[in-house]
Each structure stands twice: as C-alpha cells, then as structure tokens.
Amino acid sequence: MALLDRFPALAGVDLSVQAGEMVCLRGPNGAGKSTLLRACAGLVPVRGARAEVLGFDLRADRRSVRRHVGLLGHRAPLYGDLRVDDQVRHCAELHSAAPAEVTAAVERFGIGGRLGAVAIRRLSEGQQRRVALACLTIARPRLWLLDEPHAGLDSSNRDALDDLLADAVTAGATVMFATHEVGRAGAAARQVLLAGGRIEEGSPTPPTIGPNDAA
Amino acid sequence: MLREIWIVCRKDLTIEWRARVTLVQIVPTVLLVLVVFAFAFDANPTLLGAGAGGLFWVAVLFGAVLGSKRSFDIEAEGGNLDALRLGGLAPAAILWGKATALALQSMVVGVFAAAGLLVLFSVTVEDWLLIVAAGLCGTAAFAVCGALYGAMTVGLRSADTLLPLLLIPVAAPVLLAGTRAFDVALGTSADQGWSWTALLAVVLVTYIAVGWLAAGPLLEDA
Numbered sequence: 001m002a003l004l005d006r007f008p009a010l011a012g013v014d015l016s017v018q019a020g021e022m023v024c025l026r027g028p029n030g031a032g033k034s035t036l037l038r039a040c041a042g043l044v045p046v047r048g049a050r051a052e053v054l055g056f057d058l059r060a061d062r063r064s065v066r067r068h069v070g071l072l073g074h075r076a077p078l079y080g081d082l083r084v085d086d087q088v089r090h091c092a093e094l095h096s097a098a099p100a101e102v103t104a105a106v107e108r109f110g111i112g113g114r115l116g117a118v119a120i121r122r123l124s125e126g127q128q129r130r131v132a133l134a135c136l137t138i139a140r141p142r143l144w145l146l147d148e149p150h151a152g153l154d155s156s157n158r159d160a161l162d163d164l165l166a167d168a169v170t171a172g173a174t175v176m177f178a179t180h181e182v183g184r185a186g187a188a189a190r191q192v193l194l195a196g197g198r199i200e201e202g203s204p205t206p207p208t209i210g211p212n213d214a215a
Numbered sequence: 216m217l218r219e220i221w222i223v224c225r226k227d228l229t230i231e232w233r234a235r236v237t238l239v240q241i242v243p244t245v246l247l248v249l250v251v252f253a254f255a256f257d258a259n260p261t262l263l264g265a266g267a268g269g270l271f272w273v274a275v276l277f278g279a280v281l282g283s284k285r286s287f288d289i290e291a292e293g294g295n296l297d298a299l300r301l302g303g304l305a306p307a308a309i310l311w312g313k314a315t316a317l318a319l320q321s322m323v324v325g326v327f328a329a330a331g332l333l334v335l336f337s338v339t340v341e342d343w344l345l346i347v348a349a350g351l352c353g354t355a356a357f358a359v360c361g362a363l364y365g366a367m368t369v370g371l372r373s374a375d376t377l378l379p380l381l382l383i384p385v386a387a388p389v390l391l392a393g394t395r396a397f398d399v400a401l402g403t404s405a406d407q408g409w410s411w412t413a414l415l416a417v418v419l420v421t422y423i424a425v426g427w428l429a430a431g432p433l434l435e436d437a
Contacts, residue, residue, distance in 0.1 A: 043297055063435070067303030077298035079226070079289055081234035090226045094302035119233065139302075 010035050012198035017176065017190075022169050024188035025178040031194040033178035034073065037145040040176065041071045054142055070141030074148055076132035080121035084111050084131055087120055091135035105137040108164070109157075125152035133161060144168055146177040219304050223312020227286060228319065236285055237320045241278045242327045248274040249331045263336040268397030270336075271328050272390045276357060278324040279317070279386075280379045283361030286313050287369040296369065296434070306434035310362055310426055318358035325354045341402040345412060349396035352415035356389045359422040366433040388418045 010032045017023050025033045038044045040053050042062035051058040056065040078087055088111070092102045106112040109130040120128060129152045136144070144165065150158045165175050177188070193200040231237055252270050256262045263270075290296040299309055329350070332338055340346055364382045368374040392414040399408030 038297075041297075041301060043300065063300075066301045069301060071294075071297065071301055073294050073297075075293040077294045079230055079295060080292065081230045081289070082226075083233065086229050086233070090222070090229075093222050093225075094299070094304070135298075 010039060010198075013194070015192060015199060017174060019174055020169055020172050021190065022165065022175040022188045023177075024191045025176060025194060026180070026191055027178075027194035027200075031196065032198075033194055034147050036194065037071065037073075037147055037176060037178060040143065041069045041145055042066045043071070068142045069145060070136045070139045070143070071145045072132055072136055072147065072149055074151070076128045078120045078128055078131055078135075080119065082120055083117055084120060084123070085116035087131060088116075088134060088138070091138045095139040097138045097140070101140070102138055105134040108137065108160070109134040126154055126157060129153055130157060133164065137164065142173055144173055144175040144177070146175070148179055149177055150179065150181055216305065216308055219308030220312040220315060222302075223299065223304065223309055224315040227313060227316035230289060231316070231320060237282065237323055241281050241285075241320075242324055244281065245274045245278045245324055245328050246331045248277055249328065249335055253335055260337060264338055264401075265403050267332050267336050267338045267401055268403070269390070269394040271325075271332055271397055272353065272393040274328045274331075275321065275325050275354060276383065276386055276390060278328070279321050279354070279357035279361045280382055282317055282320050282324070282358075283365040283382065284374065284378050286317055286362070287365035287374075291370045300434070305430075307427060307430040309434050310366055310430040313365070314359045314362035314426065317361055318355045321354040321358045321361075322351065325350050338401050340400060342400040342408065345396060345400040345408045349393055349400065349408070349412045349415055352412060352419050353389050353393040353396075356415060356419040356422055357386055359419065359426055360386050360389075363422070363426055363429060363433070366430075389415060392418065 013032070013036060015036075025036060027033055035044060039046055039051065039058070042053070042056075042058055042065040045062070046058045049059075053065050054068050058065065079090075082090070088102060088106060091097070092099075103112075106116075111127070111131050111134055115123075115127070120131065123131065129149075133149075146165075149161055149165075153161060165177070169175055175188075249270060252266075252273075253263060256266070290299070296309075300306075329346070333340075360382060364378055364385070367381065368377045371377060392411045395404065395406055396408045396411040396415065398404035399406050399411070
C-alpha cells in the first residue's frame with residue numbers, strides 16, 4: 001500500500017519488473033499510475049507491503065534508491081527563471097556528469113546554441129520537455145520512470161524519445177512509463193493495466209520490442 | 216555535504232541573478248515599509264531616530280518572509296524538490312544550501328535597509344562594528360528560520376499565510392536582540408550592545424541546531 005498523505009492511493013499492486021525491461025502502465029485517470037511511479041522512485045511512503053526497487057527495500061530506506069532513479073512527471077522539473085544552459089549545468093553538477101555526457105545530451109535534444117541562453121519560462125511546453133529529458137539523460141538512471149512522457153512533444157521528438165528509451169533499455173536500464181496513448185504503449189515489452197489503485201487481471205501484453213530484441 | 220550545499224546555494228543564487236527578485240521586488244518593498252513608518256510617525260525626527268533600530272529589523276523581517284516564500288515556491292513548481300531529492304542530496308544539504316542563499320540575499324536587503332535608515336531617518340552610526348556584527352547574526356538567523364519554516368510549508372495551499380504566521384513569532388527574539396544592539400550602535404541607548412549581539416549569536420546557533428534535527432523529517436516527505 002502506498003500512501004498519499006493518509007489516503008491509500010495504491011492497494012493491491014503486485015508487480016515484478018525485470019532489469020532491462022520496458023513496461024507501460026495504462027489505466028484511467030486516478031488509477032494510481034503516477035503514484036506507482038513515485039513510489040518506485042522512493043518519493044511516496046509504502047506501508048504494509050513488500051516493495052523492493054533495484055535491490056533497495058523501500059519500507060526500510062527510501063532515500064538510497066533515489067540516486068539511481070530518474071523521474072519525469074506531468075510537469076517538467078525545471079526552474080523557470082534559469083536559462084537552459086544554467087539548468088543543464090545544475091543537473092550536471094547534481095549528478096556529477098562528465099562534460100562529454102552533457103554535450104551529448106544537449107546535442108541529442110537540440111537545446112544548445114541560442115536556445116541555451118533562453119529562460120526556461122520562455123520556452124514552449126515541448127521545448128521544456130526536451131530540456132527535462134536532457135537532464136534525465138544526464139542523470140544516467142538505472143530505472144527510468146516517466147509519466148506521460150510524450151505529452152507536449154511533436155512527432156519527431158516523440159520518435160526521438162522512443163529512441164532514447166530504447167537506447168536506455170539496450171544499455172541495461174529499466175523503463176516504466178505511464179501513457180494514455182495506445183500507439184506509444186506498443187514500444188513496451190509489457191503493458192500493465194491499473195484501475196482504482198490495483199492491477200487489473202489480464203493486462204494486455206502485445207507482441208512488442210523487448211530488451212533482448214532491442215539489443 | 217559541503218559540495219551538496221554549494222550546488223543548492225549556487226542554483227538559488229543563479230536564479231536570483233537571472234530574476235533579480237531581491238533587488239527589484241523585495242528591496243523596494245522593504246524601503247517602502249521604512250517610508251510608510253516615516254509617514255506613520257508624522258516624519259518626527261526624534262521618534263524616528265529613537266525607533267530606527269526596531270524599524271530596520273521589522274523591515275528586514277518582512278524581506279526575509281518574502282524571500283523565504285519565494286525560495287520554496289520555486290521548489291514546489293514542477294516537482295523541483297523531488298528532482299533535488301532524486302539527485303541524492305541529503306535533506307540537510309538542501310536546507311543549508313537554501314538557508315545560505317537566503318542569508319546572502321537577506322544581507323543585501325539589510326544593506327539597503329540600513330542605507331534607507333541613514334537617508335530617510337538621518338540617523339548617525341556610533342559603532343559600525345556593532346552594526347555589522349549584529350546585522351550579520353540577525354539576518355543569518357532570519358534566513359535559517361525562514362528556510363526551516365519555508366521547508367515546513369512548501370507545497371501547502373495555505374503557505375502564503377502560514378509562513379508569516381509561523382515565522383514572525385519564532386523570529387521575535389532576533390527582533391528584540393537586534394533592536395537593542397542597533398539602539399546602542401545608533402547612540403539611542405546606553406545598553407550593553409555586544410551582550411545583545413552575543414544573544415543574537417546564541418539564537419542563531421539554536422536555530423541551526425534545530426535545523427540539523429528537523430531537516431530530515433521536514434524535507435524527506437515534503
């Protein structure tokens with residue numbers, strides 16, 4: 001059970017995800033997808049249940065797992081008053097990233113050059129999403145948790161995001177993302193359907209690209 | 216830990232440098248408070264001179280409340296506090312990084328408020344060293360206190376009103392001791408100015424000790 005304040009937002013979630021797997025969470029609004037992602041990131045307390053992520057027991061120590069997890073929620077975790085290059089530098093410092101990794105992430109998402117000197121709040125939603133994804137890439141997480149990651153992106157950047165996630169899986173990372181977009185859910189090896197804080201029986205599992213296929 | 220504190224402090228100072236909220240919004244508000252007090256006292260030089268020390272600290276406290284609110288508002292937006300926690304930062308590092316940035320900003324506000332006193336109230340300073348020592352201890356104490364209560368109220372819908380309600384009573388000892396020390400430094404009292412400054416230092420150390428104990432519970436589940 002995962003608690004939001006005192007409300008049991010998740011109760012009855014039994015989910016095991018293998019390292020290097022890409023899992024898509026689906027379900028109606030309020031089903032508990034976001035809470036499940038936040039619980040996996042160690043940001044929501046878990047009570048009365050067994051919860052282990054990357055070998056860390058979330059009931060005993062939620063802090064230790066955080067350094068290994070990257071979470072992108074509905075809204076991009078960015079400081080509106082910072083310029084893009086300030087934000088990227090802050091992320092690089094936070095995650096002790098090498099300059100080459102930072103440059104690669106900046107180039108991959110096209111946020112260098114003149115865009116680097118623009119304040120985050122002046123960017124479009126899609127551009128902000130790209131900055132957030134670049135920061136997530138810089139963090140090099142072992143577990144990627146993404147909530148509606150395609151929202152706000154144009155089609156080319158959506159494809160770029162799918163490529164990024166496929167690359168992460170190829171590199172051995174695990175990916176869990178929540179989406180309402182059936183077309184994008186197909187990239188996952190497994191789909192899990194949540195409703196009312198529980199995993200629905202018979203979650204759809206279409207034939208898709210698995211970690212081994214991707215490799 | 217020092218590196219983590221520096222990351223948070225540098226980020227906050229960069230935000231301030233880009234947005235200039237302290238210089239463009241908080242400093243003018245603080246100066247306006249001094250001007251309003253001058254009107255309220257009918258521009259009476261004797262009254263204003265006698266109350267200058269207290270007016271300085273009231274104005275700086277208002278500035279600290281605004282600064283603390285702003286400092287944690289930017290963390291509540293878009294889950295930035297979560298991003299700091301996912302960066303593996305210790306709660307204490309987040310708190311002290313923000314407190315350090317707030318202290319520096321409060322000191323800037325204090326410098327402008329002191330200049331405002333000198334210009335608007337025509338006060339004369341008899342002991343600059345006492346002014347500087349008491350000013351540093353007091354503004355740092357406001358900053359630590361502001362960071363603590365800012366962390367406590369971050370993300371709450373009632374934070375706008377709750378923060379001043381919590382912060383101002385707890386900052387009362389700083390107001391009292393700071394005012395007494397400034398009264399001596401401005402020559403309006405023959406009290407023991409350095410004793411009051413020592414009390415300010417003790418209050419600051421107490422706030423820091425409380426911060427160390429409270430940082431985890433405050434920022435772990437904020």
